[in-house]
Amino acid sequence: xxQFFPQRFLVTIAALFAAIxxxxxxxxxxxxxxxxxxxxxxxxxxxxxxxxxxxxxKALIKNLEExxxxxxxxxxxxxxxxxxxxxxxxxxxxxxxxxxxxxxxxRGGNLLNFNVGDGLYSLLPRTFWVELQTRFGNxxxxxxxxxxxxxxxxxQSITGCLRQGGCKVVPGLPREQWILTLVTSVIGGLVxxxxxxxxxxKTFAWQWALIFSPLWGILFIAFGIGPVISRTSEWxxxxxxxxxxxxxxxxAYLTPLLSQSSASET
Numbered sequence: 001x002x003q004f005f006p007q008r009f010l011v012t013i014a015a016l017f018a019a020i021x022x023x024x025x026x027x028x029x030x031x032x033x034x035x036x037x038x039x040x041x042x043x044x045x046x047x048x049x050x051x052x053x054x055x056x057x058k059a060l061i062k063n064l065e066e067x068x069x070x071x072x073x074x075x076x077x078x079x080x081x082x083x084x085x086x087x088x089x090x091x092x093x094x095x096x097x098x099x100x101x102x103x104x105x106x107r108g109g110n111l112l113n114f115n116v117g118d119g120l121y122s123l124l125p126r127t128f129w130v131e132l133q134t135r136f137g138n139x140x141x142x143x144x145x146x147x148x149x150x151x152x153x154x155x156q157s158i159t160g161c162l163r164q165g166g167c168k169v170v171p172g173l174p175r176e177q178w179i180l181t182l183v184t185s186v187i188g189g190l191v192x193x194x195x196x197x198x199x200x201x202k203t204f205a206w207q208w209a210l211i212f213s214p215l216w217g218i219l220f221i222a223f224g225i226g227p228v229i230s231r232t233s234e235w236x237x238x239x240x241x242x243x244x245x246x247x248x249x250x251x252a253y254l255t256p257l258l259s260q261s262s263a264s265e266t
Contacts, residue, residue, distance in 0.1 A: 035088035049079040074099035112137030123166030188219030189248020
């Protein structure tokens with residue numbers, strides 16, 4: 001049975017805090033040095049935990065090799081569970097400032113960990129990696145979509161952003177995140193509506209609306225509109241947030257007027 005939205009939302013929030021602590025390479029990979037677990041040939045994918053199917057692994061290897069030949073960026077994937085080659089992967093793959101090591105280890109609170117070369121932070125900042133881990137590595141996503149999709153979709157986000165010259169945020173707008181932006185848009189509208197209610201003989205108290213503009217502006221523009229336009233070009237989520245903002249204004253502004261009208265009729 002699928003979880004209800006509040007449970008999904010709580011899992012996402014919990015994963016966000018966990019991501020801040022665990023966004024670097026998995027501790028297990030740093031604690032050991034077992035080069036005997038590495039193959040005697042070069043491959044960009046080492047699937048010790050068998051998270052990928054044979055066809056997925058072959059396709060991923062081909063895509064990563066082509067991506068490196070075209071862009072010069074080196075992406076490597078290591079899945080592990082009870083065994084890990086540890087620090088030996090750095091020498092095996094020759095990791096450098098233009099490389100990313102994706103470590104998938106289900107023993108932690110989050111499946112995905114990233115070891116990022118210093119040369120990539122100008123294109124993909126630290127907040128990008130935190131959000132990437134939070135979105136695809138959290139336990140709910142892994143349980144619903146599988147470890148293979150967590151790995152594949154995170155790599156697609158990385159390669160897509162590097163091809164276009166970098167990203168400040170992870171592309172795409174998950175449903176849970178859009179609902180959060182819709183809620184903040186509605187709250188922003190309510191604040192503006194309450195502030196603009198008729199007072200001092202004025203039909204629209206624009207001075208009060210202006211005084212409270214930092215609050216409703218942040219809620220609507222920064223938290224309601226910003227995350228949407230920075231992650232997707234689709235117009236529907238943006239349209240819904242604008243409608244939610246307008247409805248919030250109308251509800252807050254008209255409620256006292258309707259109450260007064262009802263009292264007068266009584």
